[in-house]
Amino acid sequence: MTAPATESTADAFFDEAARRDAVDPLRGLRERFVASESSLVYFDGNSLGRPPRATVDRLTSFVTDEWGGRLIRGWDESWMALPFDVGDEIGTVTLGAAAGQTVVADSTTVLLYKLVRAAFDAQRAADPARVELVVDRDNFPTDRYIVEGIAKECGGTVRWIDVDLRSGVTVDLLRDAVGPRTAVVVLSHVAYRSGHLADAAALTEVAHAAGALVVWDLCHSAGSVPIALDAWDVDLAVGCTYKYLNGGPGSPAFAYVARRHQASLVPPISGWMGAADVFTMGPTFRPAEGMRRFLSGTPPILGMLAMRDTLDMIRDAGIDAVREKSIALTDFTVRLGDALLAPRGVTLASPRDAAARGGHVTFSHPAMREVTARLWQQDVLPDYRDPGGLRVGLSPLSTSFAEVTAGMAAVAAALDDVAASAGGPSAH
């Protein structure tokens, strides 16, 4: 078995990485994350971001001072407002959304259900011919399942868009799928598998020209890609906070509802926290004005604390500088893939053009499931997505070029190990 010469190639990349880390304008941010001094390689910040060190103090003082000290008074003093305060921070720092349109609540899955269902109901009430929900076959499972579930529940139909797995939904594909029967279009801004970055402004315009409303899923773009929901005339959006916003495992999601739609959309879960008169406990549900109606039950206060530390960092750095670093990291990763992985039969499963790519890069090879399992045992943490995709997630605030180089060299070595054990005498 002749492994392609790797060492001298990797050495040149390590030298380049050291030079680039030294001049990286965001270099000071990495050390603000817990355990960033260890040699562990983290390629999964797009799935569960690292915790900021500041979060340790924030959570501790919340427990001792606010929860422990203020007890039930905390609700009136600040917690009732927190879903809207943190929502506005997310909106202004990462979404291009003016205040009063973003709220933190639930999970992405639940918020997606609430917004898609509310949009579908409103569209069909205005025009009974609008019974179609449009979604692409490569969208994240929860998005596809929610759309299918709503169609079943409400007697609608799903119109599927077939996409190239290495890219995503284009203007031409969407134009062919929408029309006078379309109620709602559900799209992901950055495709979870390929990393394809959709042209959200142009796609929103195509949907609007057909009279449809659009719900954008921003899980893989919020915090790494500049977003301009107000400027793009977006109707509705949802997204995760535990990915690039480092909110911690299971931290609640956010929902954006453009101000022009807030009075006409009624969420399908009529809980007391979304009622106009929360504490009069009246006999019937009347939806609150503004974003409050999109709350259902008691807000998950603990879960929305950690993300504020990352929002502070993104605000200070500026989302354009974050995107610049993100592109530099993904470009560097693509070059490492060309040099170290392509000679081993690996193909790039993400767009080569940085302008069409979000914050992660996927490489494809039949052995990647086994390669990922081996790497996890060596403290190199990418993730695996069928079919044969190893995903390299590059969190711009916490990832260094040296870390990327070490991780990609480890992927190459693991591919050789897997090939050697498959071809060796112990193979069955």
Ligand SMILES: *Cc1c(COP(=O)(O)O)cnc(C)c1O
């Ligand atoms: C991560 C992700 C989700 C996750 O939804 P949860 O309700 O938080 O589990 C949804 N959509 C996309 C596109 C994602 O990447």
